[in-house]
Amino acid sequence: MVKLAATGDVLRTTSFLPAIHAQWPGARVTWLTRKSAAGLFDGNALVDEVLVTEDAITAARLATEEFDVVLCPDADPDAAVLAAMAKGKERRGYTRDEQGRIVPLGEGAQRWLQMGLSDDNKKANVETYQNLVSQVLGFAPDSVREPILEPSASDSAGAQAFVQGLGIDAGKPLIGINTGAGGRWLYKQWTKEHQQTFLQLCNAAGLAVLLLGGPEEVQRHQDLLAFAAGTPVFDGGNHNSYGRFAALVDQCSVVVTSDSLAVHVTAARKKPAVVLFGPTSSAEIELYGRGTKITPPGLDCLCCYLPKCDKVPHCQALIAPETVLAAVQQWLVAR
Numbered sequence: 001m002v003k004l005a006a007t008g009d010v011l012r013t014t015s016f017l018p019a020i021h022a023q024w025p026g027a028r029v030t031w032l033t034r035k036s037a038a039g040l041f042d043g044n045a046l047v048d049e050v051l052v053t054e055d056a057i058t059a060a061r062l063a064t065e066e067f068d069v070v071l072c073p074d075a076d077p078d079a080a081v082l083a084a085m086a087k088g089k090e091r092r093g094y095t096r097d098e099q100g101r102i103v104p105l106g107e108g109a110q111r112w113l114q115m116g117l118s119d120d121n122k123k124a125n126v127e128t129y130q131n132l133v134s135q136v137l138g139f140a141p142d143s144v145r146e147p148i149l150e151p152s153a154s155d156s157a158g159a160q161a162f163v164q165g166l167g168i169d170a171g172k173p174l175i176g177i178n179t180g181a182g183g184r185w186l187y188k189q190w191t192k193e194h195q196q197t198f199l200q201l202c203n204a205a206g207l208a209v210l211l212l213g214g215p216e217e218v219q220r221h222q223d224l225l226a227f228a229a230g231t232p233v234f235d236g237g238n239h240n241s242y243g244r245f246a247a248l249v250d251q252c253s254v255v256v257t258s259d260s261l262a263v264h265v266t267a268a269r270k271k272p273a274v275v276l277f278g279p280t281s282s283a284e285i286e287l288y289g290r291g292t293k294i295t296p297p298g299l300d301c302l303c304c305y306l307p308k309c310d311k312v313p314h315c316q317a318l319i320a321p322e323t324v325l326a327a328v329q330q331w332l333v334a335r
Contacts (some may be wrong), residue, residue: 002032002072002083002093004053006184008261010037011147011268012286013073015130017046019143024069032058032082039242043150053082062086070095073133075102075113092137108135123303128286146288149268151247159247166234168208173332175202176210176236176252178262179224180217187279187309188258191317192220198256198321199228205325208232210252212262215239254331256324258316259285266291272331274324278315279304292327294319 001020003013010033021027028048031041035052051058062085070088072079072095080102084095094113095103104110112132115121125132134141151159168174179195181188190198202209209232211221218238225235236248246265249255255266255273259280266273273291275282281303282293295302296318301311309315 019139147268151243155243155247173253176255178257181260
């Protein structure tokens with residue numbers, strides 16, 4: 001399997017691993033990705049080996065080792081080049097020809113390629129990534145499961161001990177809020193002002209909150225903790241391994257997040273998610289019946305896939321904290 005990036009996309013593509021093993025029982029699976037995503041496969045029993053593009057030996061392995069099947073679900077030029085380099089008796093998804101052009105292998109791959117080239121196609125789409133990529137790879141959609149991310153026993157024990165040490169009253173729900181969306185998509189993230197209001201609403205509703213995020217959200221966490229001083233708002237840290245992050249999600253009753261890695265971690269851990277959308281497609285995201293999708297009202301520019309926006313207020317600023325809290329409370333009742 002060749003799936004390089006982004007990290008959230010790599011994780012959601014692990015949902016095809018059960019289909020791979022169902023179609024080829026006893027298969028040995030090698031996954032090629034970037035070094036930044038390699039940790040996602042720690043403890044994954046359905047992947048036998050992970051190769052990373054930054055390792056000098058990877059190109060030699062691709063040139064000399066013969067695979068029975070090469071799967072490349074991504075029309076990314078780098079992924080297609082590597083898929084073309086790999087020796088395979090059968091290919092599915094994408095490759096590149098001698099002129100360097102991306103070649104879709106089948107109708108499903110052609111359709112997914114065209115969707116990536118057209119904002120109008122993205123906006124019109126009503127299918128999940130799992131359904132679309134099932135067609136790219138030739139799998140039945142009903143053979144696809146949740147993404148796979150397994151925290152180690154030590155990660156799970158550490159996260160449990162951490163949360164127990166916070167002194168939260170027994171029975172009080174713990175709401176995880178993923179505060180950012182990485183450095184690339186600033187307009188995916190909910191505004192700090194709305195996050196502050198949400199923390200106030202949670203406190204009034206008797207809910208504790210765990211801040212989740214990555215290195216880009218260090219300052220955001222410091223600001224939110226200062227704002228919420230004296231209330232049950234806690235910092236889950238900004239430098240967790242993928243396993244530790246997943247283990248912290250396990251401790252949450254519901255997770256609030258934008259369209260980011262945290263969505264797919266929450267799906268992998270089978271936890272309810274309240275997901276806030278704006279510049280990316282809400283239709284593509286599979287929540288497996290355990291989540292609520294919230295989009296801002298009254299906008300015709302959603303799913304624009306633009307990293308920058310000059311609209312004031314922008315889409316995420318139009319998602320009201322009260323709406324998010326109501327969705328959270330619905331999932332708490334459903335527990």
